[in-house]
Amino acid sequence: xxxxxxxxxxxxxxxxxxxxxxxxxxxxxxxxxxxxxxxxxxxxxxxxxxxxxxxxxxxxxxxxxxxxxxxxxxxxxxxxxxxxxxxxxxxxxxxxxxxxxxxxxxxxxxxxxxxxxxxxxxxxxxxxxxxxxxxxxxxxxxxxxxxxxxxxxxxxxxxxxxxxxxxxxxxxxxxxxxxxxxxxxxxxxxxxxxxxxxxxxxxxxxxxxxxxxxxxxxxxxxxxxxxxxxxxxxxxxxxxxxxxxxxxxxxxxxxxxxxxxxxxxxxxxxxxxxxxxxxxxxxxxxxxxx
Amino acid sequence: xxxxxxxxxxxxxxxxxxxxxxxxxxxxxxxxxxxxxxxxxxxxxxxxxxxxxxxxxxxxxxxxxxxxxxxxxxxxxxxxxxxxxxxxxxxxxxxxxxxxxxxxxxxxxxxxxxxxxxxxxxxxxxxxxxxxxxxxxxxxxxxxxxxxxxxxxxxxxxxxxxxxxxxxxxxxxxxxxxxxxxxxxxxxxxxxxxxxxxxxxxxxxxxxxxxxxxxxxxxxxxxxxxxx
Numbered sequence: 001x002x003x004x005x006x007x008x009x010x011x012x013x014x015x016x017x018x019x020x021x022x023x024x025x026x027x028x029x030x031x032x033x034x035x036x037x038x039x040x041x042x043x044x045x046x047x048x049x050x051x052x053x054x055x056x057x058x059x060x061x062x063x064x065x066x067x068x069x070x071x072x073x074x075x076x077x078x079x080x081x082x083x084x085x086x087x088x089x090x091x092x093x094x095x096x097x098x099x100x101x102x103x104x105x106x107x108x109x110x111x112x113x114x115x116x117x118x119x120x121x122x123x124x125x126x127x128x129x130x131x132x133x134x135x136x137x138x139x140x141x142x143x144x145x146x147x148x149x150x151x152x153x154x155x156x157x158x159x160x161x162x163x164x165x166x167x168x169x170x171x172x173x174x175x176x177x178x179x180x181x182x183x184x185x186x187x188x189x190x191x192x193x194x195x196x197x198x199x200x201x202x203x204x205x206x207x208x209x210x211x212x213x214x215x216x217x218x219x220x221x222x223x224x225x226x227x228x229x230x231x232x233x234x235x236x237x238x239x240x241x242x243x244x245x246x247x248x249x250x251x252x253x254x255x256x257x258x259x260x261x262x263x264x265x266x267x268x269x270x271x272x273x274x275x276x277x278x279x280x281x282x283x284x285x286x287x288x289x290x
Numbered sequence: 291x292x293x294x295x296x297x298x299x300x301x302x303x304x305x306x307x308x309x310x311x312x313x314x315x316x317x318x319x320x321x322x323x324x325x326x327x328x329x330x331x332x333x334x335x336x337x338x339x340x341x342x343x344x345x346x347x348x349x350x351x352x353x354x355x356x357x358x359x360x361x362x363x364x365x366x367x368x369x370x371x372x373x374x375x376x377x378x379x380x381x382x383x384x385x386x387x388x389x390x391x392x393x394x395x396x397x398x399x400x401x402x403x404x405x406x407x408x409x410x411x412x413x414x415x416x417x418x419x420x421x422x423x424x425x426x427x428x429x430x431x432x433x434x435x436x437x438x439x440x441x442x443x444x445x446x447x448x449x450x451x452x453x454x455x456x457x458x459x460x461x462x463x464x465x466x467x468x469x470x471x472x473x474x475x476x477x478x479x480x481x482x483x484x485x486x487x488x489x490x491x492x493x494x495x496x497x498x499x500x501x502x503x504x505x506x507x508x509x510x511x512x513x514x515x516x517x518x
Binding site for chain 2: 008009011019022023026027030040041044046110111114115116117118119122123126127204208209210211212214215222229235236238239242243246247250251254
């Protein structure tokens, strides 16, 4: 841990004793909190077998895993695949030499990053999904997430391309490559390596956001959960189970991202972009500013 | 556009709810997130670990699950906000609103915690060492050297977190608070032919709100920037 090194000196004997006291007090308080939560759940009959029975019944476990986890993963990956395509088009588009393309890409990316994904989802749902039943809701969520995550990934791609050493592009121009060739053959392949962890992290965001499909009754883990708690009246256990499933999937994805980061990028800083472009560049509202 | 203009009062009220959700949850999440960050970077290993586990769990849970917990599951175990009932003009803040504010604050505070932690980690080690070397006590090292630099490094990520919160307030609309998203949904439902216009209106207002927040953040960052 690096944080204590900045903040604290190596503790002396008195401080060590004091920290031991704090540790004991903190442990007691934490145990108290946990005990209170468990007691609270027990006291309001949330730990009774009937409330948890659905999660031990094979039929509902299958529903949770197949209609829930699997569909949610499908939605998230379809959205990320679409988002990568969107990002590959608009990310380098923001770096184009033609002002029109640059401004257009800038406007599209900034718009979809600033608009809440739920607004997009409901517009697409009312325009396209509402007459198409469950698959309509499914694709409304996927398209909305594609646009939002695509805008974020466009920013990631742009940062990735800019992170490739300038000598690479200069060398490519020097041996006579054209602009498109430089981007496609030299810059993007190197940028992808830097961007992989950021793309996988974006999968976590997309996966969490698929749960917003709740608003348009799209299939997925959250909807399965809703059906279960509406049927059994076991809201608290259901929410706990849903949260555990989501957290487990996300932790696996995060672990993969960390592994990819170590394997392909090494110990360098992972590539990050802030949620809205203005704060990192400090460039105000100037469109197309690098 | 007529649908929006005819229901201008409803739209204004919807965005008042959005802004109120944002402001209240924003302040609460900053306070609670700072507290979490203090535990996280503090010297007590037990607290630091417990906070790390808590933050990882909440961060990886979708916001809507947390809101469902406070809104639907909470009342079953005695977490309800029935004591909240404030009426200010047309705006009514009831238990649903309070549940969503708490849910948003709980979710956002974990991101605030991480932002502050990364800010503290961004302070070069030599700064603290130099401060200790000239004999400053712990409180002096903190208040004179480390925290002022950490706060400055924290502004951009905190702004990102708060902008995300502003956009996340729409999730409260899916759970019964009649803010911008819920209003847009009902307007679109009643005026299906004007859906593009309605969407663009709401989207542009959101873009303006986001720009306001990031403009404010830019200003603060510029004012607090230190010459290195």
